[in-house]
Amino acid sequence: xxxxxxxxxxxxxxxxxxxxxxxIDRILDKxxxxxxxxxxxxxxxxxxxxxxxxxxASFETAAKYGLEFPSGTNLETAAWKEAMIEKEECPQCGKRxxxxxxxxxxxxxxGWESAKAKKRKKAGVKVEAQ
Amino acid sequence: xxxxxxxxxxxxxxxxxxxxxxxxxxxxxRIDLGSINLxxxxxxxxxxxxxxxxxxxxxxxxxxxxxxxxxxxLTTKQPCPVCGMESKSKxxxxxxxxxxGWNHRPDEx
Numbered sequence: 001x002x003x004x005x006x007x008x009x010x011x012x013x014x015x016x017x018x019x020x021x022x023x024i025d026r027i028l029d030k031x032x033x034x035x036x037x038x039x040x041x042x043x044x045x046x047x048x049x050x051x052x053x054x055x056x057a058s059f060e061t062a063a064k065y066g067l068e069f070p071s072g073t074n075l076e077t078a079a080w081k082e083a084m085i086e087k088e089e090c091p092q093c094g095k096r097x098x099x100x101x102x103x104x105x106x107x108x109x110x111g112w113e114s115a116k117a118k119k120r121k122k123a124g125v126k127v128e129a130q
Numbered sequence: 131x132x133x134x135x136x137x138x139x140x141x142x143x144x145x146x147x148x149x150x151x152x153x154x155x156x157x158x159x160r161i162d163l164g165s166i167n168l169x170x171x172x173x174x175x176x177x178x179x180x181x182x183x184x185x186x187x188x189x190x191x192x193x194x195x196x197x198x199x200x201x202x203x204l205t206t207k208q209p210c211p212v213c214g215m216e217s218k219s220k221x222x223x224x225x226x227x228x229x230x231g232w233n234h235r236p237d238e239x
Binding site: 027032044055066116118 | 179191197198
């Protein structure tokens, strides 16, 4: 009995492991824009003005949305090219997979199939049968 | 054995909401001495996810390339009401969700 419980807990996907990690994942994945205009004036004279335009995101999201990287960053590496491929999280196993492949074929990790892929498969079988 | 962790889904939901709706902070402080305006401070701060920022027209830092594919997808893709996965609005409306198969059934309306 204990073994069975152990099994079921070890099988839970890792992405459920921690709420904080999940929260950070989300923020980095969605990206965060922080814009602020701050002015300070003394005796009616504007003394200091601060204008902040900040964007916070993971490397992948930053690359996708075309944020500028510090000068000297080599954007020709394999990792950048990989980041530019549109990815989606597999609803079953949670791995990030090329969204075209996931949608049109299946998840290469767990074999999950989308409704579209199933429909296509069905249509394909029908065509063959005719 | 299913273990539900309500506090975690709560945090996730909260974060999603905050990011999607955006947060605006608008403050002004004034300190007067007698009738002389001694010190004044104004702050307009806004915080939002990329998607919301684009929707409400926030400025992005200089040098941002606003012509990438991801920007176009923000306006052409929509989440499915059942599974939440994003797909092209037209496809979702006309053929149903390509991810979960949800369909709003135009025949039965």
